[in-house]
Amino acid sequence: MAGLAEIARAAGVSVSTVSRVLNRRAGVNDETRQRVLAVLAEMPYTPRGLGALQRTGVVGLLVPELSNPVFPAFAEALETRASRLGYASLLCNTRSASMREEEYVRMLLARGVEGMVFVSPEITNTGGEDVHGYYAKLLADGVQMVFVNGGAPALDVPDVAVDEQLAGYLATRHLIELGHTRVGFVSGPARSLPSRLKRAGWTAALEEAGVRADPAWVAHAPFGAEGGAEAVARLLDSGARPTAVICSSDHMALGVLREAHRRGISVPRELSVVGFDDIPMASYCAPALTTLAQPIDEMARAAVDELSQRLDPDGRRTVGGSYSRVFRPRLVVRESTAPPA
Amino acid sequence: MAGLAEIARAAGVSVSTVSRVLNRRAGVNDETRQRVLAVLAEMPYTPRGLGALQRTGVVGLLVPELSNPVFPAFAEALETRASRLGYASLLCNTRSASMREEEYVRMLLARGVEGMVFVSPEITNTGGEDVHGYYAKLLADGVQMVFVNGGAPALDVPDVAVDEQLAGYLATRHLIELGHTRVGFVSGPARSLPSRLKRAGWTAALEEAGVRADPAWVAHAPFGAEGGAEAVARLLDSGARPTAVICSSDHMALGVLREAHRRGISVPRELSVVGFDDIPMASYCAPALTTLAQPIDEMARAAVDELSQRLDPDGRRTVGGSYSRVFRPRLVVRESTAPPA
Numbered sequence: 001m002a003g004l005a006e007i008a009r010a011a012g013v014s015v016s017t018v019s020r021v022l023n024r025r026a027g028v029n030d031e032t033r034q035r036v037l038a039v040l041a042e043m044p045y046t047p048r049g050l051g052a053l054q055r056t057g058v059v060g061l062l063v064p065e066l067s068n069p070v071f072p073a074f075a076e077a078l079e080t081r082a083s084r085l086g087y088a089s090l091l092c093n094t095r096s097a098s099m100r101e102e103e104y105v106r107m108l109l110a111r112g113v114e115g116m117v118f119v120s121p122e123i124t125n126t127g128g129e130d131v132h133g134y135y136a137k138l139l140a141d142g143v144q145m146v147f148v149n150g151g152a153p154a155l156d157v158p159d160v161a162v163d164e165q166l167a168g169y170l171a172t173r174h175l176i177e178l179g180h181t182r183v184g185f186v187s188g189p190a191r192s193l194p195s196r197l198k199r200a201g202w203t204a205a206l207e208e209a210g211v212r213a214d215p216a217w218v219a220h221a222p223f224g225a226e227g228g229a230e231a232v233a234r235l236l237d238s239g240a241r242p243t244a245v246i247c248s249s250d251h252m253a254l255g256v257l258r259e260a261h262r263r264g265i266s267v268p269r270e271l272s273v274v275g276f277d278d279i280p281m282a283s284y285c286a287p288a289l290t291t292l293a294q295p296i297d298e299m300a301r302a303a304v305d306e307l308s309q310r311l312d313p314d315g316r317r318t319v320g321g322s323y324s325r326v327f328r329p330r331l332v333v334r335e336s337t338a339p340p341a
Numbered sequence: 342m343a344g345l346a347e348i349a350r351a352a353g354v355s356v357s358t359v360s361r362v363l364n365r366r367a368g369v370n371d372e373t374r375q376r377v378l379a380v381l382a383e384m385p386y387t388p389r390g391l392g393a394l395q396r397t398g399v400v401g402l403l404v405p406e407l408s409n410p411v412f413p414a415f416a417e418a419l420e421t422r423a424s425r426l427g428y429a430s431l432l433c434n435t436r437s438a439s440m441r442e443e444e445y446v447r448m449l450l451a452r453g454v455e456g457m458v459f460v461s462p463e464i465t466n467t468g469g470e471d472v473h474g475y476y477a478k479l480l481a482d483g484v485q486m487v488f489v490n491g492g493a494p495a496l497d498v499p500d501v502a503v504d505e506q507l508a509g510y511l512a513t514r515h516l517i518e519l520g521h522t523r524v525g526f527v528s529g530p531a532r533s534l535p536s537r538l539k540r541a542g543w544t545a546a547l548e549e550a551g552v553r554a555d556p557a558w559v560a561h562a563p564f565g566a567e568g569g570a571e572a573v574a575r576l577l578d579s580g581a582r583p584t585a586v587i588c589s590s591d592h593m594a595l596g597v598l599r600e601a602h603r604r605g606i607s608v609p610r611e612l613s614v615v616g617f618d619d620i621p622m623a624s625y626c627a628p629a630l631t632t633l634a635q636p637i638d639e640m641a642r643a644a645v646d647e648l649s650q651r652l653d654p655d656g657r658r659t660v661g662g663s664y665s666r667v668f669r670p671r672l673v674v675r676e677s678t679a680p681p682a
Binding site for chain 1: 356359360361368399406407408410412413414416417420429430431432433434443444448452453481482483498568598599613621622624625626627
């Protein structure tokens, strides 16, 4: 294993010439290029930090997308903590591109990434056996990882999560306490585990109040503001006509606010709206959004600290047992909820 | 250079055992570990894709932060285009962490990244000779890079940028056409090149209308919503008391809207507000924000295509000449601007 300097010395050229040849850049004449290639055939180049048994100090952070502001917020919080512990972070946005999460993971491993934090991993949205198999294989290969908001009991992967069911329950109970009984749920896709958990909380709060949790009050749509607008439109056009809705995310709630505005429906007078996440924008939209806050900084800290402990060869490793930390969401009451008119 | 499989064969163990030894994981007994280490001493492990002369297909995308939604938007657009051209992207958020841009770049190079796109690079906010020297050194080392919104004429780096001066001019002219003459500027830091360019456009539009561009109407603050609130508070408390403001970014404009709301100042009746960027949130805030849109998708496409052409060893490379593409911002009129009361 040779570094750039050794190769340059052996070929009698500068380091930048070796770099140019390695990277197939222009600016090197043919004779020099051949000489460098001859040396490289004898002394293969190994980028620094990638030699066997060396710790690279680089962790991978995988988020599914960046358009929902909660993911940039998680990315920044994770990076800040990783940086404090001395790690550099590589951020991968796994669903925006055509590349699947699995391909990104392979690419990161080839780049010498030591460990990974998966925020809302694919497993959360499919739960299929194929996805289980893929994570199980990573585990078997000794890859260290931590899940944020998307654990799987069958896998021995530590996870850090907000209690989604409690969020659905607290959001719905807040509306019931204001006097609402017709509470709809603007939900992400039915296959999404967090959406299913929030629905369980919504059901529990309604039933506790003696109200039937009518499936007609649940509208599924893709995540995002457009999805939120589409789902609430279906609820408003249906016979259900709720006086209040809870949403799978603040991002969907923003779509609800826009659709209500478009229809001339006054929020909160005619429709109360509760989001989820507490993205920074929740206090800037109009009306400012009542929401259930995820404790993003604390969750990011727990996830990175757990990963770091597992990466430390001298650390006390939790062997064989899944390590799970659940965080409570916190109700933040702003302007988008009020008693029914 | 040996792959995992060859090393495993030579040591008579499984691939996952080699991986565990390489990564210092538990689950390998001492005798086996020693055998694998002995083989590794003879056959150093080289991760696939990192051998000399191989193209890695990985590009680095560096953004300064993720809290201003324009940066996640650029990141997604760049990744989408890179992915379409067959590249995997590694995203780095250079200013959130304690690590400086330069350290990130070094880390990316060690990870075999082929080329880099810098969005709002450090050079934009300092312009100091030290930063020039750092980019010049990268260039000398044969690193391929493209700047987005932050070129430096002294460097031979291709750049793609929105016309910031035109944005300042168009925003101010829109307000003048509505009848405003007291137009303030809620600006980012004075050393920021984009802020200086927008100020030049603001000055030009005011002077064209026969209005003196009074320095008392410019308030500098750190980028971000908090900065926007702080800067407009200073303008409103001063003798200047503008009837309208243009802002360095939509993110700052959101802070202006919140501060106006807090003071009971009606937007746009008592204060017109123009943002810059057209982040998705601009149409969700209240009132919806009049802004100058950056053509993010087109700019991202131009940046990635330029990088890709420079990375392609068979491509027609623009040698020696700086390649610059400037995009026009587009005025998007929404609800936050109106004639003065």
